[in-house]
Amino acid sequence: MMFWSKKDLLGLEYLTQEEILLILDTAESFKEVSSREIKKVPALRGKTAVNLFYEPSTRTRISFEVAAKRLSADVINIATDTSSVRKGETLIDTGKNIQALKADIVIVRHSCSGAANMLARALDISVVNAGDGWHEHPTQALLDIFTLREKLGKIAGLKVTIVGDIAHSRVARSNIWGLTKLGASVTVCAPELLLPAEIEKMKVKATSDIDKALKDADAVNVLRMQFERDENAAFPEQLDYYKKFGITEERLDRAQKGIIVMHPGPINRGIEMSSGVADGENSVILEQVTNGIAVRMAVLFLVAQAREKIKNGDID
C-alpha cells in the first residue's frame, strides 16, 4: 500500500496513477461522512485552511469550505476585493503572510497559469490548486473521474469525450492527464480555433466533429463556454456553437445508450447543452457537486498528513 508524500496538489500531470487512485479511494471512504446525521470527522481538527481566491468562484470555494469543515478544520476565506491583494501585494508575499498566521493549507484560485506552482515553491505549508489560469484544476478533474468510476465501476478502457473550449480550459487539461494516466482513451472536441497547439501530444484524439466524438463514448464531459472572456476572437457565435457542438437529446440518441453526461458548472443552458440533457437521466451533474466534497476532503486530508510527516522529518 503506497502512501501520499506530497505537501501540495498542483495538478494531475504531476501525479502517478497510484497517487490518483489513492485520492479516489480516500474520497470513497470520506463520502459517507456527508450522509451522516452529524456530518463531521475530527481528521483536521486544529488545522486552518485558507481559501485564497483571486478569481470569482462560488461553487469551488464553497465546496472546499464544506470539505474542510466536515474534516473539522477552521476555514478562512480571502477574496480579492476584500483584502490587501488590491493594494499591490505580490502573491508570494500574501502567501508568506498566510503562512506566518500559522495556517496549514492554502487553497488558491488564480487567473494566471502556474500561480499555484509558484506559491508552493515559496511556502512550506500545503498548497492546493483550485484552478490556475488555463493550466490545471485538479480537484475538478478528480471529482469528474470519481463520479465516472462510481457510475461505471472503472476508468481503464473507458472512452471519454471532452467538448468545449479546450484551449482555455484547465478542467480539460486536468481531466486529460488524470483519465489517460488511469487508462481511459480521451477525445477532445472543439472548434478548430479552440483546440490548443499539439494537443495530440497529450495522448488524446482531437476533432471538430461532435457526432464523431460522441460515437462510442462512454461519457461526455461538457465544458462551460466562457463567451465573456477576452480570447473570444476565436469564439463562434453562441447559436452557431449550440448548433455545431451543443449536446442535445437528438445527439445523445445517436450516441451509446447510457452515456454519462458531466459538466463542471455553471451550465449555460441552450449553449453547451439543452435543458433536457442537463436535467435528463444521463446527467450526473449534481452528483458531481456532491462528490466534489468527498474528493476535496481526501485531498485536504492527504496533503495535511504529508505536510505533518515532512515537518517531523519522516519524509523529505
Place this chain on the structure above:
Amino acid sequence: MAILIKGGRVVDPANKIDAPMDILVDDGKISRVAANIDIQADSVIDASGKIVAPGMVDMHVHLREPGREDKETVATGTHAAAKGGVTSVLAMPNTIPAMDCPEHVGLLKEIIKRTAKINVFICGTITQDRLGKELSGIEELKKSGVCALSDDGDSVDDDKLMFRALEEAGRAGILTICHCEDKALSGKGVINLGFNSTRLGLRGISNESEYKRIARDIDLAGKAGVPVHIAHVSCRQSIEIIAEAKKKGIRVTCETAPHYFSFTDEALLGYDTNMKMNPPLRSPEDLKAVKKGLKDGIIDAIASDHAPHTENEKDIEFERAAFGKIGLESGLAVSVVELIDQSVLTWPEFIQKAALNPSRILGINKGTLSVGADADIMIVDAGKEFVLEKKNIVSKSKNSPFIGRKVKGLVEHTICNGKLVFKA
C-alpha cells in the same frame, strides 16, 4: 605599462593564428605577437595551458542606464562584461530616455566616460522614442557617434517607414539591426507556441511571428540595397530564410544567443520566469537548427541579449513577469559546453563569432590581436569546470537562466585597452 602574456594558446581568427604564442601589450595596444618574447615587462601573466583570445564583442546588451539604474548601470553591466571576457558591448537604445537624439546619446556618453570598465558602443533608435511612428534623425545620430540603429524590443510595423529607415541608414553609412517580431501574430504570447504552451496553459508565440518579419526586413533591405542585421534568431525557419537571402547576395547578417542553443521550451515546465524571454526558448528542432546555423556559418555572431530585470519584476506570476535574462557573465562558459565540447564550433570559429564578426558587422576596429590593435584580450582556463551560482553574479540583476548549471571555461584575466579590468 607593458604586460607580457606568456605561453598561452593564442586564438586569433583575424590573423588565422591558433598556436602557442606570447603577446606583448604596451601603451594600450598589441605591440608584438611572437613565439617567444623575452623582454622585461611591468607585469607578466603566465598563460600556459590557457587560451588567449580577443576580448569578446557582445553586440546585444541592455545596460539600462539612463533610466533603469535599479536593473543595471553602465558600471555594473560593464563589470559583468569584464568578468565574462567581454571587452566591447553595443548598448541597446531602449533606455529612458531612448537613444533617439544626439542630446540623449551625449548623456550616455558622459556616463560611459565616467563609469564604464570596458568599451561601450551605443546603438541609436530607428524611430523616435522607439514608437515606430517617426524616424529618428539618423544622420544626426550617426554624427553623435552611434554605431548602429535598432528599435530593439519592438519592430517597426509600418513597411514604408521601415524602408525609409533602411534607405536613410544606408545613406548615412550606418547599420540597421532588426528585432523581428510581428506583434499581430505574437500577441500576448509568453512562451513558445507548441505542446509545452498547451501543457502549461500559457499563450504561445509562434515561429511565424519571428520569421515572417525577418523575411520582410530582408526583403526591404534587399530593395534598398543596404545591409541589415537580424537580432536574436531563435528558430529554424528564420535561419532558412537568412540562408536563402545570403545565397542571393543580400547583405544580411544575424546573431543568436546562448540560451537558444542551450535550452528548449521544456525548461519552462516549472514556470521559471528566468526562462521567460522574447523570442522565447523554442523546440528541440529549432535548437538543432540554431547549432547547425552556427556550424554552417549562416549565423554570424553570438550575442547575449543581456536583459537585466529586478526580482520584483521576475518573482511574480509567470505571465506578468518581465521578458529577458542576463547573459554577459555566462556566455563563454555556456558556449564551451554547448558548442565547443559538442564539436559545433572550434575555438577559432567561436572567437570569430563572439569577437571578430560582431566587430566587422558593426564596423568597429575590435576583435583581433593584430599588432597595433587595441589590446582587448581575454585569458581563459578552457578546461576549468564550475557551477554558475547566483551569489557570484556581479550584474545588478540576478535573472540568469543558467544558475545552477555546470559549465566549463573560466575567464581568468580580461584586458581592455591594455589595462587589466578583471582578474578571477
